[in-house]
Amino acid sequence: xxxxxxxxxxxxxxxxxxxxxxxxxxxxxxxxxxxxxxxxxxxxxxxxxxxxxxxxxxxxxxxxxxxxxxxxxxxxxxxxxxxxxxxxxxxxxxxxxxxxxxxxxxxxxxxxxxxxxxxxxxxxxxxxxxxxxxxxxxxxxxxxxxxxxxxxxxxxxxxxxxxxxxxxxxxxxxxxxxxxxxxxxxxxxxxxxxxxxxxxxxxxxxxxxxxxxxxxxxxxxxxxxxxxxxxxxxxxxxxxxxxxxxxxxxxxxxxxxxxxxxxxxxxxxxxxxxxxxxxxxxxxxxxxxxxxxxxxxxxxxxxxxxxxxxxxxxxxxxxxxxxxxxxxxxxxxxxxx
Amino acid sequence: xxxxxxxxxxxxxxxxxxxxxxxxxxxxxxxxxxxxxxxxxxxxxxxxxxxxxxxxxxxxxxxxxxxxxxxxxxxxxxxxxxxxxxxxxxxxxxxxxxxxxxxxxxxxxxxxxxxxxxxxxxxxxxxxxxxxxxxxxxxxxxxxxxxxxxxxxxxxxxxxxxxxxxxxxxxxxxxxxxxxxxxxxxxxxxxxxxxxxxxxxxxxxxxxxxxxxxxxxxxxxxxxxxxxxxxxxxxxxxxxxxxxxxxxxxxxxxxxxxxxxxxxxxxxxxxxxxxxxxxxxxxxxx
Numbered sequence: 001x002x003x004x005x006x007x008x009x010x011x012x013x014x015x016x017x018x019x020x021x022x023x024x025x026x027x028x029x030x031x032x033x034x035x036x037x038x039x040x041x042x043x044x045x046x047x048x049x050x051x052x053x054x055x056x057x058x059x060x061x062x063x064x065x066x067x068x069x070x071x072x073x074x075x076x077x078x079x080x081x082x083x084x085x086x087x088x089x090x091x092x093x094x095x096x097x098x099x100x101x102x103x104x105x106x107x108x109x110x111x112x113x114x115x116x117x118x119x120x121x122x123x124x125x126x127x128x129x130x131x132x133x134x135x136x137x138x139x140x141x142x143x144x145x146x147x148x149x150x151x152x153x154x155x156x157x158x159x160x161x162x163x164x165x166x167x168x169x170x171x172x173x174x175x176x177x178x179x180x181x182x183x184x185x186x187x188x189x190x191x192x193x194x195x196x197x198x199x200x201x202x203x204x205x206x207x208x209x210x211x212x213x214x215x216x217x218x219x220x221x222x223x224x225x226x227x228x229x230x231x232x233x234x235x236x237x238x239x240x241x242x243x244x245x246x247x248x249x250x251x252x253x254x255x256x257x258x259x260x261x262x263x264x265x266x267x268x269x270x271x272x273x274x275x276x277x278x279x280x281x282x283x284x285x286x287x288x289x290x291x292x293x294x295x296x297x298x299x300x301x302x303x304x305x306x307x308x309x310x311x312x313x314x315x316x317x318x319x320x321x322x323x324x325x326x327x328x329x330x331x332x333x334x335x336x337x
Numbered sequence: 338x339x340x341x342x343x344x345x346x347x348x349x350x351x352x353x354x355x356x357x358x359x360x361x362x363x364x365x366x367x368x369x370x371x372x373x374x375x376x377x378x379x380x381x382x383x384x385x386x387x388x389x390x391x392x393x394x395x396x397x398x399x400x401x402x403x404x405x406x407x408x409x410x411x412x413x414x415x416x417x418x419x420x421x422x423x424x425x426x427x428x429x430x431x432x433x434x435x436x437x438x439x440x441x442x443x444x445x446x447x448x449x450x451x452x453x454x455x456x457x458x459x460x461x462x463x464x465x466x467x468x469x470x471x472x473x474x475x476x477x478x479x480x481x482x483x484x485x486x487x488x489x490x491x492x493x494x495x496x497x498x499x500x501x502x503x504x505x506x507x508x509x510x511x512x513x514x515x516x517x518x519x520x521x522x523x524x525x526x527x528x529x530x531x532x533x534x535x536x537x538x539x540x541x542x543x544x545x546x547x548x549x550x551x552x553x554x555x556x557x558x559x560x561x562x563x564x565x566x567x568x569x570x571x572x573x574x575x576x577x578x579x580x581x582x583x584x585x586x587x588x589x590x591x592x593x594x595x596x597x598x599x600x601x602x603x604x605x606x607x608x609x610x611x612x613x614x615x616x617x618x619x620x621x622x623x
Contacts, residue, residue, distance in 0.1 A: 013463035014499050017508035023501055099503055182530050186545050228542060229382045230530035231494035235504060242497065245423070252386035265538040266383035273378045273395075279346040288537045296540075303575060306614050308351045320349075322377040329377075329394040329441050330384075 028107055032057050038108050040066050042078065043115040045125050050113060051075070063096055063114065064103040067126075079125035087238060090172030093117055093179070094126050100176035100236040117179035119194075133178060136197040140218040144204050145211040161208045164250045168202035170239040177233035177243055183226055191223035195233035195243050198222060202247040205254060216258040224251055225265060264288055274330040277322030282314030338465050340456075341403035342370035343421075345414035345567070346378050351575065352567035354611035355594040359413055359458065361609055362600040366466055366474065370411065373402045379420040382534045393434065394441040396424030401442060401449040409454040411461055413596065415566035416534075418457045419491035422498060425455060457492060459509055459565045459595060471516060476604040478518025479623050482561065484598070485554035485590075486510035486521055487573065488528045489566040504528045510563065510595075517602035524557040526550025531572040540579070543572045548580045551588050560621055565595040574616050591619035 022028045032038070036057045041050040053070040064082055071078045082092035085104045092103040095115040103114075120128040177195035178184060184194045193201075201222065205215040233243040241247065256263045268287035272279055285293055293300075303309045348356040363370050376399045378384075380392040400421060403410040412418045428435040429451050439448050456464065462471060493504040501507060505528050511521035529550055532543030551573060554562050564570050573592040581588050593601075597610045601623055612619045 011463050013460035013509055015501070016463070016512060017506045018501065020508070021503075021506035023503060023506040025502075098505075182532075182546055183535075183542060186542065189541060189545060190539070225538065226535055226542060228530050228532050228546075229534050230490045231496075232490075232530070234495045234497070235501075240497075242495070244495065249386035249389075253389070256387045263387065266387045269381065269383035269537075270387065273380070273384065277375075278349060278378045279381070281347075281351050284537055299575065299579065302578070302616055303351070306616060307353070308575065308614065308616075310350070321374045325375055325398060325445065326377040326395065328444060329398065330388075330391055332391070332441065 025107055028109065032108070032110050034059055036110065038066055039111040040070060040108075041111075041113045042067075042070075042075075042125070043113070045079075045116075045122050057108065057110075061108045062104060063094065063101060063106045063108055063112070064092055066108050066112075067103060067114070079123070079127045081127050088172060090174035093174040093176045093238075095179065100179050102174060102176070102238045105238060117175050119179050119181065119184045120175065128175070130175065133173075133175060133194075133196055136193050137200045139221065140193075140197065140201045141214055142200050142204055144207060144209060145214050146209055147211050155209075157208065164246050165203055165206040167241050167246045168199050168206060170241055171196070171199045171203070172239055173200070174238060176236040176238060180232040180236045182230060182232060183228055190226040191221065192226035193222045193224070195227075195248070198224065198227075198251060199241060199243060199247050202251060206247070206250055212258060215254055219251065219255050220259050220262065222251070224248065224255060225262065270330065273326050275319065275323065275327065276317070277320040277324070277326040280314050280318075282309055282311060283317075286314070338367060339369045339371065339408050340411035340461070341406050341408040342372050343376055343399060343403075343410055343412050343417060344372075345412065345417040347567035347571065348413055351571055352594070354614040355413060355567050355570070355596065358594060358600055358610040358612075359596045361605055362596040362603065365600070365603045365605065366462075366471075368411075368461070368466075371406055371408060373399065373406075376402060379417045379424075381416055381420075385420060385423075390434075390437060391441070392420070393424050393427060393438045396421050397428055397435075397438045397449045398442050398445075398447060400425060400453040400455070401447040403453045404450060405447065409456060411456055411458060413458045413565070413594075414568065415457070415489045415491035416568055418455065419498065421455045425451070425453065426498075457565060459492070459513070462513060462599070463509070468516065475517055475602045477602055477623070479598075479602050480518050482519045482621065482623055483522050483558050484514050484519045485524050485557070485559035485562045486514060486527060487531075487550065487554075487562050487564040487569055487592075489564060489569040490528075490530050492565055493528055510565065514563065514598070517598060519598070522554070522557045522559050524550075524553040524559065526553050531569040533568040533572050536572065536576075540576065544576060544580050544583050547572045547576065548584045551577065551580060551590050552584065552586075555588060555590050559590065561619065562590055562592045563595055563598045564592060567594065570594055577617050589617060591615065591617045591621070593619065 037054050038057050040053045044051050055069040083089040087105045116122050116126045117128050123129050183192045204210050265288045344356045377395050385392045493507045514521040532546040536543040600610045
């Protein structure tokens with residue numbers, strides 16, 4: 001129903017570019033025929049250059065088929081990883097034309113640049129070292145610890161109770177999301193654990209049987225509030241896990257319950273909306289940053305001079321015309337999760 | 338053409354120039370906007386994560402206010418747009434949730450019947466004004482203005498909402514810029530993230546991420562950037578001095594809100610569109 005409502009009208013402006021840029025498998029497949037040349041440029045680790053190969057297109061050719069073809073014929077020393085060839089093992093992820101894909105599942109492009117995943121050390125050519133990810137996951141104690149004895153089969157779990165954990169269990173640890181994440185790309189600037197480790201954490205932390213003390217220990221060093229909600233991870237996830245909305249957001253809700261001192265920003269946001277109805281950026285920043293706000297005084301002066309902030313409104317605590325409704329909804333006491 | 342109008346918090350505070358420009362441009366386009374005076378914040382990313390049921394309450398209430406007016410809803414902020422679309426989809430998929438949310442609205446005599454169409458200003462231009470009419474309304478084509486379109490995230494991702502396999506394939510802003518007489522440029526930041534949503538507690542992420550995007554726009558020849566989202570605008574424009582210090586180089590790239598770019602081509606002056614409120618001066622003759 002939502003799709004019909006939101007896509008009515010002659011043009012669907014939400015999808016402009018899909019047709020001309022062949023933004024679907026069917027459209028892409030029509031651009032190439034059996035026997036056509038496939039140009040593959042592979043990033044080699046010895047000298048960092050792109051090495052070019054040509055191979056003829058075969059029916060339903062995947063990126064992995066192309067890599068195997070050139071490894072057999074032209075580049076026996078090309079290093080790449082794969083095992084199952086069927087979207088199960090998660091070992092063959094690479095970047096094709098700047099986008100993370102599973103080599104075993106992705107259709108070839110007539111011209112494609114194949115590079116190793118980002119944000120992980122390259123061992124050789126397209127093979128990356130997964131150790132940073134594995135260390136992070138291990139630090140999250142990724143196992144289920146029951147606090148009450150097993151009640152016998154079937155366990156009394158509802159669909160709603162286990163929904164998010166069961167989605168997280170679809171993860172094949174391919175590291176596509178970890179490579180696509182812009183915050184992980186910033187390296188040690190933040191302590192953000194990254195999407196892939198958080199999905200692993202979600203498998204147990206979002207399971208209602210899990211020991212909440214163990215969840216709190218993991219979340220307290222997850223850096224989860226450094227997620228910028230860009231959905232880059234969801235875009236490349238071959239298992240179609242709603243990483244932001246179905247894993248990271250429910251984990252943030254856990255933080256509020258279990259480690260509230262980490263959740264200063266969202267709790268301040270909630271308090272401002274509940275009182276004023278809309279966000280007053282000045283009050284939000286003051287509540288979140290406290291005295292740290294002194295460091296950005298030059299910007300505040302610039303903003304004030306251009307009429308972009310209103311300190312009077314902030315300091316006098318003006319409520320907006322939406323305050324009544326926001327207070328009523330947000331301060332209602334019934335259970336909210 | 339009538340719309341219920343939801344500007345969001347940013348366009349009523351740090352980006353008030355966007356709200357005013359939107360009203361001026363709407364009048365030129367023949368859009369009649371009915372502001373929803375008691376509309377609250379949609380909850381941005383924060384409430385959405387920590388209190389989902391009340392997040393749905395706030396968003397569905399906004400949709401119900403528009404429904405009561407019998408009007409489609411026009412937004413001008415990416416994050417508000419996605420929140421409202423997600424809330425609409427969630428109550429369409431889950432009747433129990435709809436019941437729970439409607440219970441929160443009962444005190445005001447509101448009940449959402451799931452009929453509100455949600456449309457960002459960018460989509461209204463294509464779907465409701467139409468390309469032909471818009472072309473006729475362009476009285477001052479912006480010849481020679483090279484523009485870097487900055488989509489932001491929530492108008493082109495997640496894939497489950499907008500249907501792109503690769504969000505970089507979106508061309509809505511570039512096609513519009515061409516129609517207005519500009520010359521859109523290609524650069525690496527088009528559909529990347531500005532980092533706004535973590536900026537209230539740690540702005541270093543936003544500064545590092547957005548620095549690369551503005552730099553790429555400049556290096557590829559953009560005289561200005563344009564964005565459909567006031568949150569992206571805040572980082573691109575209000576943080577640009579800090580970004581320059583971090584990069585150790587001058588950028589000085591002005592950033593327009595989407596309605597301002599449209600307004601210039603429709604013959605409104607930079608002053609009428611409040612472009613002089615931006616931190617980076619737009620001193621380009623168009």
